[in-house]
Amino acid sequence: MAGIKSIGILTSGGDAPGMNAAIRAVTRSAIFNGFSVKGIMRGYKGLVFNEIVEFKSQSVSNIIQLGGTILKTARSQEFTTPEGRKAAYDNMVAAGIDALVVIGGDGSLTGAGIFAEEFNVPIVGLPGTIDNDLGGTDSTIGYDTALNTIMEAVDKLRDTASSHERLFFVEVMGHTAGYLALNSAIATGSEAAIIPEMETEVDQLAELINHGFRKSKNSAIVIVAENPKTGGATALAERVKKEFPQYDARVTILGHIQRGGSPTAVDRILASRMGEAAIEAILDGQRNVMIGTMNGKIVYVPFAKAVKHDKGIDRGALDLVKILSI
């Protein structure tokens, strides 16, 4: 796009495997197309506090296979204030940055939308979060790797669950979304997934125990999406102790292990395609859109739609867990 010479890139919010592959793709595609690139450290914090470094092609060598983010990431309270964003804008202008590529989750893209509007800054977003909780894209960068990490962990827990004939509640991340829980339940042959999207509709634990939980089986794994409102897996296990004492229940909270590790091929490819598409979008005059993929094709998603995460939950997938665990 005319007038854009220098592109700033940052990662923000929770780290996700594949962010480095995305940084690499954005940097190399930008340089390939004649832009200069600036790396902004620690997400919006680095814009507010002026931590900006020159990026060359070699700056992103040998990182495609690494989890985390070489740009570091942070959650910046300062950027949520008008004064913080003004400081960010001033630093950006002083560094000669004309457009931004923001790699992050719903919070980061909400911030990007506000910043873009306030200061008329062209921004392209990339969905970087293990939670898959962004609208307009089939998958986010990091989601596949996290699913695989959960799958490996649950496969191990299955040994103990079946040997000791226990009921395991395995808590996975997801913020307020149940994608990780639901799809890891399918991948591990778990007996149920308890997800926030269904919380107001049914008592998922009672349903599981009374109807779904196999009478013929004496061990089970239930994947529970984290849920600060209800207390997640810990609260469910407490309920079992009181209401269904015949079951020997245990809780495993997988925690931040789900965010780390080398990205899968799926995430590396997704990040590479999306990173290149971000530069194509800038060249095409697009602004304030997130790059998504729908049915394998790159799409541009306005920030407002992306952060709504209105993809909904796939009822068919919930049914599948039930059908396959009889």
Ligand SMILES: Nc1ncnc2c1ncn2[C@@H]1O[C@H](COP(=O)(O)OP(=O)(O)O)[C@@H](O)[C@H]1O
């Ligand atoms: N409403 C907002 N206004 C301005 N900045 C925001 C807003 N929401 C989030 N941000 C910025 O984005 C950062 C990352 O958001 P967060 O929700 O923590 O992570 P994620 O992007 O992974 O969802 C926040 O620390 C903040 O700096």
Ligand SMILES: O=P(O)(O)OC[C@H]1O[C@](O)(COP(=O)(O)O)[C@@H](O)[C@@H]1O
């Ligand atoms: O690492 P923290 O700050 O405890 O945050 C935990 C949250 O971050 C996540 O791992 C990732 O969420 P984001 O990608 O939106 O930051 C959530 O699943 C979880 O709720």
Ligand SMILES: [Mg+2]
């Ligand atoms: Mg988020």
